[in-house]
Amino acid sequence: MITPxxxxxxxxxxxxxxxxxxxxxxxxxxxxxxxxxxRGQLFGAAQGLLSVNAGSRRWxxxxxxxxxxxxxxxxxxxxxxxxxxxxxxxxxxxxIALPAEPGVxxxxxxxxxxxxxxxxxxxxxLDAAQARLVDVILDEISASPQEALGLPMPQxxxxxxxxxxxxxxxxxxRRLDEWADWAxxxxxxxSRRFAAETGFSFTEWRQRVRLLRALELLAAGKPVTAxxxxxxxxxxxxxxxxxxxxxxxxxxxxxxxxxxxxxRFH
Numbered sequence: 001m002i003t004p005x006x007x008x009x010x011x012x013x014x015x016x017x018x019x020x021x022x023x024x025x026x027x028x029x030x031x032x033x034x035x036x037x038x039r040g041q042l043f044g045a046a047q048g049l050l051s052v053n054a055g056s057r058r059w060x061x062x063x064x065x066x067x068x069x070x071x072x073x074x075x076x077x078x079x080x081x082x083x084x085x086x087x088x089x090x091x092x093x094x095x096i097a098l099p100a101e102p103g104v105x106x107x108x109x110x111x112x113x114x115x116x117x118x119x120x121x122x123x124x125x126l127d128a129a130q131a132r133l134v135d136v137i138l139d140e141i142s143a144s145p146q147e148a149l150g151l152p153m154p155q156x157x158x159x160x161x162x163x164x165x166x167x168x169x170x171x172x173x174r175r176l177d178e179w180a181d182w183a184x185x186x187x188x189x190x191s192r193r194f195a196a197e198t199g200f201s202f203t204e205w206r207q208r209v210r211l212l213r214a215l216e217l218l219a220a221g222k223p224v225t226a227x228x229x230x231x232x233x234x235x236x237x238x239x240x241x242x243x244x245x246x247x248x249x250x251x252x253x254x255x256x257x258x259x260x261x262x263x264r265f266h
Contacts, residue, residue, distance in 0.1 A: 012037040017126055019134045020089040021118040030083035034076035040095040041069045042141055043077070043087040044107060047220070049167050049212060050085070051078040051153060054102035058153030060167050062212040064219050066107050068099055068141065075102070080167045088115055094138060103146035111140035151208050154197040158183040159190065163205070170210040171232035176202050211246055214239075215254075224251045 020039075023046075024030075034053065044050070044066030052059050052067045054075040061067055069075045071092045079085070090098065114137045121130060153163050162179050166172060179202075180187040194202045210231045217227045228239035243251050 012039070014038055014092055016091070017124050017134075018091045018094045019118065019137060021086065021115055021121070022089075023086045023119050024083065026083045028082060030077070030079045030085075032077045034074050036072050036074045037089075038071050038092050040071045040090040040092070040098060041075075041087060042066050042090070042105070043069075044085060045079065046084040046086060047216065048082075048084070049080040049209075049216070051080065051164065051167060053077075053153070057102060058155075059104060060151040060153060060163075060209055060212060061104055062215045064107065064215045065104050065147065067102065068105055068146075069102050070098070070100055071095055073102055078164070080164075086115060086119065088118075088137065088141075090138070090141075097142050098138070099142075099146065105141070105144040106147055108140055108144065111137065111144065114140065151205065151212060152198040152200070154194060156193055156197060158185045159194055159197060162190075163209075166206055166209050170206075170213045171230060173232050207242060208246065211243060214243065214251065218251055218255045224255075227251070 025046075044061070045063040047063050049063075050061050050067070052061055052075065054067065054069050055073050059067070060080075067077075114133055118130070118133060118137065126134065154160050162183050174182070176191060177187045180190045183190070191202055194200070194205060198205055200208065210233075214227050214231060217230070218224075222230075224240065225236050228236040231239070233239040240250050243249075243254070247254060
């Protein structure tokens, strides 16, 4: 049984501090069943990919980003690989100025550092300096643009099984017909339903889950060539071209932009 990050009664309480921050690590995959609570929640992975469902939406989200869940919106998650992550629980009254819909947010260096600091607070009663940092965190959540980065997950159980397997292992290069045999579905049905349920062809979806993994590896400082080879690209130039087509910059440019952004917040 998965232990909640915070006690359910606290997550559903309108009382207590305006903001609670917790971090967690586990040596196994974390699966949190769909649930809801009175507090809003911002959560992300410290490393790896997360599959998240919130309301009627499903995404695969990289560690460079986080997911915002407004109060009372049903949601659940699954980590791909051992779980390492963080979560911010925001009291309902403090959510008024925050996004009203679930979404994927870019995590600024300032937000990441402020959350790390708040996670070290020992008690529920905040002093003046801590209260000011709470305001910073809320301002950063409010100011963070929602991005169309999270990759939609299919609803069909057989397609979802394939999507989860690819999220676990983005470099798996089995062909569409091999995936169809593995999941017990006709190839044409897989192709048609994948596009209908996600908005992407199967090939496009697989390419994008690899790119989401690439964002995490770039943030960790891994060389572009090594990333391309790790993700199953025999041709580094093909990886760079695809990355630029999707994100508008090359992997090297993206890495430089992230470094520059981090320096602005330190």
